[in-house]
Amino acid sequence: MTLYLKDFAQILDLPVDQAWADLPVNQVTYDSREVEASSLFICKGAHFNPSYLDSAIQKGAIAYVSEKDYGVSIPLLKVEDLREVLAPMAALYYGHPDRDLEIFALTGTKGKTTTVTYLHRILQTYGEETGEGPCGLLASTTTYDGREARVSHLTTPEPLELYRTLAACRDHGCRRVVMEVSSQALKYQRTKGLHFSHAGFLNISEDHISPIEHKDFADYFGSKLKIFDGADHAYVNLATDHLNEVMERAGACPRLTTLSMGERGDFQGRLIEDLDDGFVMEVTEGEEKNRVQVPTLGHYNGENALMALAMARRAGLPYEVIQKGLASAHVQGRTERFETSDGAVCLIVDYAHNKLSYEVLFREMERIYLDHYKVTVFGSPGGKAINRREDLGLLVGQAMDYAYVTLEDPYDEDPMKIAREIAHYLDQVGGSYEINLDREGAIKEAFRAGRDRYEREGRKTLILILGKGDEDSQSVGRGSQPMVPDTEVAKACVQADDGERLGS
The missing domain is CATH 3.40.1190.10 (Mur-like, catalytic domain)
Incomplete structure (x- = not known):
């Protein structure tokens, strides 16, 4: 079904100008890189730059939706709040x-x-x-x-x-x-x-x-x-x-x-x-x-x-x-277990990332792995959910024998600043920890320490690797950086350990 500019004006409860009412709309987008001929362009985002609109016009945009009049040559569908109108526009464009x-x-x-x-x-x-x-x-x-x-x-x-x-x-x-x-x-x-x-x-x-x-x-x-x-x-x-x-x-x-x-x-x-x-x-x-x-x-x-x-x-x-x-369901990155063949070290990878998920996971791990030495590799994101730094620091400090505070989607914040804030709360409850912002390195170090502990004391180690699951990137700045998924690091640790001990 062909959609026209008047159709969008009507769902936005805006007056229809006959000069542009019957202009066909072949695309709706807020990404200037995607614009094609006869597009309706949406000026969206906290970091919107008017040059995006100029680029959209050059590529064939026939009108734009915005909270602000940019004084350009194509018709404006002006709205009070873009968030109020995006879903109705998307529903119309994609045919409900x-x-x-x-x-x-x-x-x-x-x-x-x-x-x-x-x-x-x-x-x-x-x-x-x-x-x-x-x-x-x-x-x-x-x-x-x-x-x-x-x-x-x-x-x-x-x-x-x-x-x-x-x-x-x-x-x-x-x-x-x-x-x-x-x-x-x-x-x-x-x-x-x-x-x-x-x-x-x-x-x-x-x-x-x-x-x-x-x-x-x-x-x-x-x-x-x-x-x-x-x-x-x-x-x-x-x-x-x-x-x-x-x-x-x-x-x-x-x-x-x-x-x-x-x-x-x-x-x-x-x-x-x-x-x-x-x-x-x-x-x-x-x-x-x-x-x-x-x-x-x-x-x-x-x-x-x-x-x-x-x-x-x-x-x-x-x-x-x-x-x-x-x-037959498999929940990737959710309580995925990797254990050495002799049971010396068990690694569990989970997406747990907030107070409630940590609490229930820790209770369950205490039930299943009562006699294990318990270690957590964890962090907290930058720029959001600030309360987690206190919540998780206190919980880990009270429930775990040792912790590695590491990188977890810092966005625009200094990763060391985040880690030190978490460490402050670990200190409050007498938690034992170290800061290692190399996430892969922290997991490997935790595994090596667990193997050494078993050889010295005969005590098994449980390592909880939390927050990222099987994700393969870290959010840094406004982009992302590749990382080896925690699941792959855990699997590689176990395979290398078993191979070395069994002589294969």
Whole structure:
């Protein structure tokens, strides 16, 4: 369907000038490098430079959307707040793909990626077995449009990228899409008007508090709750903090499903048996009981699996498919374990990056690896989530025997300054640590120390490598620098150690 400039003016509630009303719009973009003939160019970004608009005009832009009049020769669609209009414009340009998709949306302070990975694998298995087709995915690590998987750079993309992916999912035969929804996306209206068939709320704790994210917890929590606005079916983990507020907001949805690892809720989970790389959980749904295998270490993943299972069940999937799909799910970079053949050193790589995720991970590791000497390799990002430096420093100092404070997405901040701030809080609780901004080097040093400890004392070592998972880059300045993923470093340490000891 051909779109005209008047169509965009109308959704922006702006007057239509007949002089330009019928100009066809073949592209909408805020990247001047992408501009083609008959483009509608959006002047977006804190660092927007008017030269970008000049370049867009030279390449064929026929109009621009902006909060400011730049006095150029092409028509201006002037708006008060770009964030208010980006999603409606993207929806129009890409033909409202959400109207053809059943969208499963998840939010929470921790567990979003694990939960959407579980749910996506379940729905993908169902599509494969029934011929229904693929299931789309928008997660913090991976985007899958039904045909191609690619690395993600934001938990929830900006509106044009988001709707472009949803349109690709629709065009590639997806009927369903699973997506993470971040507090930033909800606050800044990247998902404005997007119809969620299913909206899940996992948990909430203080995070992302900084001048460029959320000014305080109330802003963060209020943003998270927006996931229920306009959703058909709400899902709530009854173990979340601030349950009353969550339930009040979720109760406004036409349908509500609750769940817990306990004896409350429409879906109840009970741990049955530990496995080498996961555990078995019994799920009670009304009078029915079924067992499922959760393929990830950590009993806290029971809540994540139960949320995925509840959403799949309410979408009409049978337990046989859920059991098969869940058991085959692989959550890359989430509690991935690498252990020497003699058990001397065990490395676990995880994306844990905030207070709540550290707390539950540390409790679980204390349960599983009670007698191990415990080491953490960790850092904190620059320019945002400033509260993590105190939270994580205090937690690690109290719970771990030793720590390596290292590089973790410093952005524009001095990495040593970040490390010293973390160290200040480690000092407050008598933590033992060293600063090593070479992340790969810190992991290797932790491994060597663990091997030496076993040879000297016979004591095994657990090394938790936290924050980056299997990511292959560090955010430095306004760009990125390549890094060897923590998973690869951990694997290489174990392989080299086993090879040396076994003489291969």
